[in-house]
Amino acid sequence: MKILGDYHVHSAFSADSSEAMERMVEQGMQLGLQHICFTDHMDYDFPAQYLETEKKFEFDVDVYFDQIKKLQNTYKSDIQIHIGVELGVKPNIVSQLEKLVTSYPFDFVIASSHLLDNYDPYFPDYWAHINNHSETGIRAYFQSIYENIQAFDNFDVYGHLDYIVRYIPDPLFAYHPEQFQEEIDRILKLLIKKGKGIEINTAGLKYGLPFAHPKEEIVTRFFDLGGSYYTVGSDAHKAEHLGYAFAEEAITLDKLGLPAPSLFVARSIINKW
Numbered sequence: 695m696k697i698l699g700d701y702h703v704h705s706a707f708s709a710d711s712s713e714a715m716e717r718m719v720e721q722g723m724q725l726g727l728q729h730i731c732f733t734d735h736m737d738y739d740f741p742a743q744y745l746e747t748e749k750k751f752e753f754d755v756d757v758y759f760d761q762i763k764k765l766q767n768t769y770k771s772d773i774q775i776h777i778g779v780e781l782g783v784k785p786n787i788v789s790q791l792e793k794l795v796t797s798y799p800f801d802f803v804i805a806s807s808h809l810l811d812n813y814d815p816y817f818p819d820y821w822a823h824i825n826n827h828s829e830t831g832i833r834a835y836f837q838s839i840y841e842n843i844q845a846f847d848n849f850d851v852y853g854h855l856d857y858i859v860r861y862i863p864d865p866l867f868a869y870h871p872e873q874f875q876e877e878i879d880r881i882l883k884l885l886i887k888k889g890k891g892i893e894i895n896t897a898g899l900k901y902g903l904p905f906a907h908p909k910e911e912i913v914t915r916f917f918d919l920g921g922s923y924y925t926v927g928s929d930a931h932k933a934e935h936l937g938y939a940f941a942e943e944a945i946t947l948d949k950l951g952l953p954a955p956s957l958f959v960a961r962s963i964i965n966k967w
């Protein structure tokens with residue numbers, strides 16, 4: 695198969711990217727993508743200790759829509775550009791997230807877990823507070839994803855389900871999803887019950903892991919349990935990472951026997967199987 699769209703793309707609207715949207719779009723055209731969906735970070739109530747600058751993981755949604763609409767117009771004969779968002783979910787901000795998503799006509803919404811108990815597992819203090827125990831940290835992350843999905847409904851896919859394994863402090867820890875089967879099954883069953891999909895995020899490959907997020911076993915399990923769709927995104931924060939390893943990932947998806955990834959417009963799948 696060919697992956698026709700990148701559905702996880704950041705730009706300078708995200709605090710951790712300085713890339714111009716135009717450069718992302720131009721890169722998408724160069725790669726021959728038919729769709730690019732911006733999904734900048736909206737992480738309300740991000741703990742202050744992690745913010746290096748004044749810049750928060752929040753953006754002006756009106757300006758965001760204006761800018762993407764201009765690009766849609768400029769590039770309308772070249773590539774389809776969509777307006778998405780990546781929400782950082784925590785139970786205490788779900789009403790804010792709900793308000794955002796119902797107030798604006800997003801094409802696509804990723805729900806992601808970036809924080810648990812107000813720790814960011816990207817940083818060593820998360821691991822320090824659990825004595826640098828990799829298995830404990832991963833298990834707690836999966837548990838918190840389940841709680842987030844219980845608390846929040848208004849999204850299309852759950853992002854990078856096992857990306858926490860990028861940050862485990864113990865280089866010798868061998869991650870196998872079956873160690874966390876109970877936690878993972880609970881998540882997948884709840885997603886399926888709520889009619890949601892999962893995201894396959896190729897940034898894992900960029901981080902030098904031999905798999906995209908989530909690992910293949912979890913993707914297969916999702917479909918075995920009755921899951922019906924998924925999207926693919928690179929999670930690029932720079933133009934050079936757009937569509938990262940899509941050709942390689944397409945081979946993996948074929949091997950897994952999966953149908954083509956879903957493409958979203960106006961919160962609906964436009965390429966139903």
Ligand SMILES: [Zn+2]
Pocket residue numbers: 780806808853854
């Ligand atoms: Zn994310």
Ligand SMILES: [Zn+2]
Pocket residue numbers: 702704780929
């Ligand atoms: Zn992202």
